[in-house]
Amino acid sequence: MTQQDTILSLKRLQKTFTARRKGKTYAVRAVNDVSLDIRRGETLGIVGETGCGKTTIGRTIIRLTQADGGSAELDGKDIFTTDSRRMRELRLKVRMVFQDPYASLNPRRSIGDSVAETGDIHGVFKNRQDRDDRIAKTLTQVGLDPSFAARFPHQLSGGQRQRVGIARALLPTPELIIADEPVSALDVSIQAQVLNLLADLKEEMGLTLMFISHDLGVVAQISDRVAVMYMGNLVELADGPELFAAPRHPYTQLLIASVPRIDPVKRIAGGIEKGEPPSRFSDVTGCAFHDRCPMASDLCRSTRPELTDAGDGRKVACHHA
Ligand SMILES: Nc1ncnc2c1ncn2[C@@H]1O[C@H](COP(=O)(O)OP(=O)(O)OP(=O)(O)O)[C@@H](O)[C@H]1O
Ligand SMILES: [Mg+2]
Numbered sequence: 001m002t003q004q005d006t007i008l009s010l011k012r013l014q015k016t017f018t019a020r021r022k023g024k025t026y027a028v029r030a031v032n033d034v035s036l037d038i039r040r041g042e043t044l045g046i047v048g049e050t051g052c053g054k055t056t057i058g059r060t061i062i063r064l065t066q067a068d069g070g071s072a073e074l075d076g077k078d079i080f081t082t083d084s085r086r087m088r089e090l091r092l093k094v095r096m097v098f099q100d101p102y103a104s105l106n107p108r109r110s111i112g113d114s115v116a117e118t119g120d121i122h123g124v125f126k127n128r129q130d131r132d133d134r135i136a137k138t139l140t141q142v143g144l145d146p147s148f149a150a151r152f153p154h155q156l157s158g159g160q161r162q163r164v165g166i167a168r169a170l171l172p173t174p175e176l177i178i179a180d181e182p183v184s185a186l187d188v189s190i191q192a193q194v195l196n197l198l199a200d201l202k203e204e205m206g207l208t209l210m211f212i213s214h215d216l217g218v219v220a221q222i223s224d225r226v227a228v229m230y231m232g233n234l235v236e237l238a239d240g241p242e243l244f245a246a247p248r249h250p251y252t253q254l255l256i257a258s259v260p261r262i263d264p265v266k267r268i269a270g271g272i273e274k275g276e277p278p279s280r281f282s283d284v285t286g287c288a289f290h291d292r293c294p295m296a297s298d299l300c301r302s303t304r305p306e307l308t309d310a311g312d313g314r315k316v317a318c319h320h321a
Contacts, residue, residue: 007193031060094178095170116131144164183218
């Protein structure tokens, strides 16, 4: 396994939603030209304010949302394929863990059946015994007793439900897990346990993790590299420690400055104090951040900066960084 081995490659990924407001139709650029490589075995954090497009990226990769531009490859092969055999393979190899484990579990389905669901759909079990064994093994992997298979979601705590959410993702032995705000709905005391579980599973199973969160403290704790998004754009990408020690993009600087102290145990959420993102209902010319940026120049108002190499594997999309 080399550092440079790319598992997932996004190129100029694009998704625009249409929204209606006061009788008018607007285009919302949820994901605007995002190019990003994820290295095999790493945890890549994706961070940014609410509405910046994090979830849309994840949903696009697992094809819950259809991209309207760009490409995505897993292990060098197209993700946006229509080949049914390949689509089945992708459903098993790339799995998502969702924010709200309660909403994503069917209340009338036993935990065992929920964990086995994707396996059932894709016929991965040899027989009944194999199915039972795989459910028990997966529950054990996420720190739950195999007897949980017979229980129902309402009998579980929030943390236990999220462990089930992780087990659902894990059962088909995926290569890549996209965890979308997996601890945001949990009590602070439970968050660290679930984060540790994800980190341990990643190591033990040789997984790659894409970790989506608006919470800088949590992202700092778990990520090897961090991608910062602003209004659909990827603005900075760097190794976690370097990004937090010396942010280069003015937006990353603002994001980090607005967190008094990065302490994931005490959990200080990364809220932005200074200014608000411009309305998503107007098209922005130039850099999306220009009207909040202290360094903005005419160039920033007219021309959108491309994400470019800034040395040491860091990438920044800023005319003045
Ligand atoms: N199905 C949809 N229809 C219309 N607009 C949508 C849809 N899904 C997302 N959007 C819009 O796209 C933008 C990006 O949304 P997205 O959910 O990807 O953001 P996010 O970064 O995950 O935010 P959060 O931190 O709140 O989860 C937002 O402006 C959102 O309102
Ligand atoms: Mg989201």
